[in-house]
Amino acid sequence: MLGKSVVVNWSGSIPPLANGTSDCSKLADTPAVDQHVSTITVPTGIYNSLNAKFTFNIKWDTADNDEILTVLKPDGTTLASSDGGVPSETVESNNLAGGAYKIVGCGFVSGPDPQPYTGSLTIQ
DSSP states (O other): OTTOOEEEEEEEEEOOEEOTTSOOGGGTTSTTOEEEEEEEOOOTTGGGTOOOEEEEEEEOSOTTOEEEEEEEOTTSOEEEEEOOSSSEEEEEEESOOSEEEEEEEEEEEEOSSOEEEEEEEEEO
16 A cells, blocks of 8 residues: 555535534534544554555535544544634644544634535555
8 A cells, every 4th residue: 555545535514503612522423523434454563564654534515614523542542632713734644553433623703504525545
């Protein structure tokens, strides 16, 4: 897989919300968010011979809405959140452990209608 990329795409709709915390973690698994789960499988010892960059991203069309992206690790703790105020949010990390990662989108200032978005996880 050296020099190659794997991309997983999905789409969703983020419910209207005003959430000044810039973090969706406390809202995960509730109707206040849209979330996607990506399960990452890591072969034993693979990081001994290569490094993998994981890029989680959401994009939407309405610049008036400000959304938040939070990625939760398999143990439920927060990997990272992104709230840059533009119609795209990105969380990056390297050499992630295997497991099911929750990719959670919620509004910082979003509404009055649900905000459609596209999401991707790119592994390089």
